[in-house]
Amino acid sequence: MRRTLFSLLLKDRNLLGWEAFCVHFAATGRELARETGKRRLATASVGRTTFDRWSSGTWSGRPRGEAAQILERMLGHTLEELFSLAPEVGEPAAALESVAARIGSRWPTSTLLLPAGGPAGIWEISGQQRLDGTSAAVHLLPVIRRGEEASVHGLDQDGLSDLERFLRPARRGFLVGVEEGRDDVDVYVRDAAAARRPALPGAPAAGPIAIPSAYHLDDLSYGILWALTQLDDGLLSDDQALDAEQDLLDTYLSLPRSAPSQLLVNLSTVGSSWMGSVFCARHIQQELVDAREVPIFWTREQTGEEAACWLFFRHKLEYLRALERFHSAAAQTVRVFCLPESAVARSEKYERVLLLLAIALMERCGIRVRVVPKTEYSEVDGVALVPGQQAVVANWVRAPGGVLWAAGSTSSRGELRSYAGVFTDAQGADVLVGEDPAGRLRSLADYLGLDWNWLTARCHALGEYGVAGLVRPRSRLLTVEALDETLLFLGKLGSPR
Incomplete structure (x- = not known):
């Protein structure tokens, strides 16, 4: 028999007993009375018979x-x-198999491994050219979406204990x-660290838990999770080596x-990318x-995969801010x-x-972005050109010949x-095409085959909650500050809501 949401929420929050329910009911009534000035709210009560009728799970x-x-x-x-x-919620095993199959078929770079059909398993994420791949622990939970939250429901005491054990490490x-x-x-996703919080007095250690509906798993949230987890784990695996190689940069x-060889250092692909990126940023600023x-x-x-570094490497945001000295009312960086x-x-x-998010970040920083579709320009150097004076070359993306970077400067006419x-x-x-960021980014969305209205609406929702609740960086070399600001920026450029 299907039950009312009221009866399910009481079960989730351990309030099926009349006495426990009355304690929370009275406390909420007093709180409302203070806020509204309506004193009758402070003395409202619920009799046992009435409570039993409401909580029966029917419409009585x-x-x-x-x-x-x-x-x-x-x-x-x-x-x-x-x-x-x-x-209505189907059989748990069927739901778990369905979500694992859905994620694997929609995003081939993901595989959900759930041993024995249970709720806990491993999420394997694979990279391509610039990302090495990684894996994360995962725990699936039944939820009901209501408004801005998807609330966990239907967990018995064993389920809560399993969840607590999952959250602890x-x-x-x-x-x-x-x-x-x-x-x-x-499907909705939340970083386990965001749910790893002290329990309220009298409440289960792991509950109640809700996932913001803004963390719905789609191409926006998956792309962010896919890139950030791989960058984060790659940098953490190289943390000591990167710290030891700072003298090399100097x-x-x-x-x-x-143009130093990659053989000089023993780094992951992500660690090599970070070292090349940070050197080139410092080289350009110096020159x-x-x-x-x-x-x-x-x-x-x-x-x-290549552009994600702009969104998450901390030094990239510092680099863009340092170059703002060239911005003025009369001139714009391109x-x-x-x-x-x-x-x-x-x-x-x-x-x-x-x-698109990486390019939107630059437009938000006051940079006028141009996009050229000509294949013959694919191997043009990464360069900062001061017209008629100097060209500062700084290649680390697809750097030639197995080097970490290829950098220099020339004034040859x-x-x-x-x-x-x-x-x-x-x-x-x-x-x-466009005279302002909104026009240019909308035309970029068209060029990339992305639905502008969907994208800006999702950016607005995700930006309001922040990325860290979805996936939180652990490396000191990463930040979600630039991405959070870019999501809000894009959200404001979208259609009126």
Whole structure:
């Protein structure tokens, strides 16, 4: 028999006993009385017979007056929701198999391994060229979505004990909320660290737990989770090595040109990317320290996997802020991406979302982005060009010949003319149409095959809650500050709500 949401919430919160229910009911009534000045709320009570009728799980009677107001505050749902039938939930094993199959088929870079069909298992995440892959512990839970939250329900004492044991270890883990409907399964994700909190007096250590509906698993949230977990685990695995190699960076910064072999250091692909990125950022800033003209930049990232570094590497945000000194009312910094149609066509949707987010970050920072679709420009150097004066070369993305980076600087007139010609051509071939960030980013969404209204609405929702609750970085070298601000920025550019 299907039961009302009211009866299920009482079970989830260990309030099926009349005495325990009355304690919480009275406390909520006193709180409402103080807020509203209505003294009758402070003295409202519920008799045992009435409570038994409400909690029977059927439609046998509904509260009114002060009791209705108190219940809505106490349980966080409207009276209509509380005393309507809760959504139907299928057999737990079937739901678990369904969500594991759904994640694996929609995102081939993910595999959910659930031993013996149980709720706890391993989430394996694989990378491609720039990310090494990783895995995380995962615990699946039944949820019911109501408004802005998906609330865990239906756990007995054994289920709560299992959840508490899952949350205790200080490891990377995710809670995955599963809501099974008639025709589909909706999935919500929350970083286990966000749920690892002290229990309220008299409440189970692991409950009640809710996952914001903004953390619905789709191409936006999956792309963020996919990139950040791999970057985070890669940097943590190299933490001591990266700290020990800081002198190497200082040594090469003193040279006019450098292209050190990756064989010099024993790093993961992510660790090598971080070292190349941080060196190139410092190299460009050092070379431009005396520049008085506004430089223009060419960027080599072509995929979401490559562009994710802009969103999460802490030094990238510091680098963009340092270059703001070139911004003025009379001039705007320009940064060019080469995104051939063939590269876009090969990319999964979640990677294209990451690419758009990285470009939106730059537009939010006041940088005018151009996108060139010409394949022949794919191997143009990463360069900062001060027209007629200097070209600062800094390649680490797809750096040639197995090197960590290839960097230098030139004032040769021939080379300056060559770079200037490429930038001039890029201006004429730009696929971003619009006089403001909203127009340019909307045209970028079209070029990448992304639904602008869906994307901006999801960015708004996720930005309101923040990324850390979905997936929290643990490495000191990462931050979600830039991404949070970019999500809110994109959300404001979307259609009126």
